[in-house]
Amino acid sequence: MPPPRIIPRQDHPLSRSMISPNVLKILYRLKDNGHVAYLVGGGVRDLLLGREPKDFDVATDATPGRIKKLFRNCRLVGRRFRLAHLHFINEIVEVSTFRASPSDEQEEDIVPPIPGSEAVRQPRSLVSEDGLVLRDNVFGSPADDAHRRDFTVNALAYNISDFSILDFVGGIEDLERGIIRTIGDPSVRFTEDPVRMLRAVRFAALLGFTFEEMTWQALVENAQGITKATPPRLYEEILKLFLSGEGEAVYQYLRLGGLFAPLFPVLDEWLNSETAGFPHVQSGRNLEWIDKRIAAGDPVSVPLLLSLMFGEYLEERARIYHKQGFTSLDATEAAVAEFMSEEVPVIAIPHRVVLAVREIMILQNRFRKMPGKRPQSVLSRPGFMDALAYLRCKSESSGEGSDVLNWWESYAVNKTLPPFPVQIEGGEKPKRRRRKRKVKTPPATL
Template sequence: MAAAPSSLSSGIPGARVTPRSQHNVSRLQISDSALQVLNGLHRAGFQAYLVGGSVRDLLLGREPKDFDVATDAHPEQVRKLFRRNARLIGRRFILVHVQFGNEIIEVATFRGSANGKEDESSEHSETGRILADNVYGSLEEDARRRDFTANALYYNIADRSILDFSTGMEDLQAGRLRVIGDPEQRYREDPVRMLRAVRFAAKLGFTLDAAAQAPIAACRKLLQEVPSARLFEETLKLFLTGNAQTSFEHLRQMGLFAALFPQVDALLDDARYGSARILLQGALQGTDARLLDGKSVTPAFLFAALLWPALQQERQLLEQQGKPETVALQQAASGVLQECAGRISVPRRFALPMREIWDLQARFMRRGGRRPHALLAHPRFRAAFDFLNLRSQSGEIPATLVEWWEQFQTADHDGRRALIERARLEETGQEPALGPLPATSRRRPRRRRRSNHAKQGETSQPGGSDDGHDDGRAGND
């Protein structure tokens, strides 16, 4: 990041201005859509600033994920200006989404403060959480309302300068994450800010300053007041943006993982569930690796891993009560998801594939007759097999079971028959551990049949992704 010498602005109260010659943000790095919105507002006589994470990332030499705009124009004025592309959204604070193809530019009117005033547009809970907030204000007030100094930097389209109303430029250079205002009050206004602090610290490699950390122990219980659907979205941002492992460690250190997943957190340090943490870390590591390679991920696989320790505990308790294995697993899955819904509501489109991944684990143990063929044809086989592999790596199940299924997937018809027979002998204690397949049982290229019966023959193994994270039928977003 370029050096950030700044001076007090004579035109904007409280702002320190870094002129274009003294920072590294160029219009060439800003998307054409964002420039259209910024220039459109400016030409119409409104103030227009690029703000938040995009300015922060550009100053750090990173590529922004999206671009947000702040303006003194009210939502209806913005919609009128971009009427073909714009729509109003939001409840707590009305925003405008201006869409250009697949890109959405979010435009927000400067937010004001109703502190110390009776204002029907601002409503708080008994603990201080903001319930409704449609108070408009000035640019300076908008900056004071933002969460962290690093996110309160404004790129002015009028003269291409950077405006800083706090210590944002200094904190960026120091690699420090600092809350604007009193941290405890800001966490009480919106408890999700604690999760955002963890996410930004993990993403940027920044240190959360002591003043920001201190109130978390007292405020983390306030996450119970946050709607469970919103917590689900925030959890995805924590674990599905390429910094899952670091986010997990930060969450545990600050007691926030226990606030989100109390059942799981209680088991991670229990010696009886030693494989649970290994399995979860393997899933987080795999998620980060896929995102680094530019591959997609699905929340279903990750949440299946996150909740697996709690599922195992509940299943074992039910089996001890005399419930059959399959019944115990199904009841445990229902109970764990119901418990989770009280804090983080997993949408049905992800909960269903999660349950399939869990249900199929028992079927991997049954390798007789036609059952392996039926399991291989299951649309969720690939994701379930990858989950089985995670369990093997954690030491929960023997590696020989995974090896058997790896061989079964690539073997030809005779090879699969031999594997099924070998599994039967192993289960009766008549066969040693799994070894290499005979050369005659490995899959060989097939000649193309000329008869019409070829169209009715068996297909090869079902198509699937190269990883359970990327199963299109699992509900990727």
């Protein structure tokens, strides 16, 4: 491998004052004990771009066992990738050992035996027949570690010994040009770990970068393989994507690159159709509203996010069930259950989140009844604030439901019924109570 490009301290803006004190302690303790230690990954990238890093990662030549001996607050995690998590009061720092690309012949890890059985040896690297990396604990050099990372802009390293930046793969140039480029053959890298395609989309949207041509072409060609990733991991990545503050840009990239269809097959088919001659554009508008809310520092819960992503489709399905004779409540429950039964096998949405989404959608029907029975009980329902935020988004983006929104917001603040409640079309009209007729008793006979 060619030697790295070294950017001395005077030629880059990264300073120790920008780095977490806990991370500096880790770097210096490893260095003082004779180990090579670098700040790596997205933290270096973000600091060079003038952004505040979400977290910091450290890479070293110390093995996981050695790291555990040096730090009492260390916990070793992961089977596929053995990592050290160093726990501080307000921070968890991930420390990894320099890794090399897996080869055919590697040493084996000895797994402690189950009582009554023999010790089992497992390979440090394991790759499936179709190229998916199942296990990767092969240690290597700093250069090896840089070349096995996903994208060039994420392979930069900050050397605590002389405060220089090490660039093994041309990451500085791509950072300056604003390009997302895989390290090595992009098809191979996306096959090894399909989630890298989602990470590429997230970085492009979040940083405002463009894709290098071969990287984008490989993403499009391998998009259907995204479902090879485990459903729980896809759920975590989807939340990172759409709660990044650039959800609408992510949405456009996913649809353009062909990733949206395998992740959300039912929703994608519906988005490609029209209802009464009109395209379905509300999901994109809702994601723009979420991005503005995140930029303003307002929280967005996972149930609210998913409700706004799927809401237009769920409302249409509920109307179809309602025409078939279902009550408004049963129609909404059926629409949510039908959609989630097809989505959960692909993306492992937790059951508690599904129930919260259902509550948000059910409350939309209840909001149309003003005041309805026991309106004070509506305020205490667990999904009320998210349901009201859903209605607010719908009102601001389409102009629908503003009267309903104003009524419930006023009631929520003042705790007194606003004057002149209006029955909104689509809400179920209250049934007239029939007065019970008095039964005349015949006169007593002698």
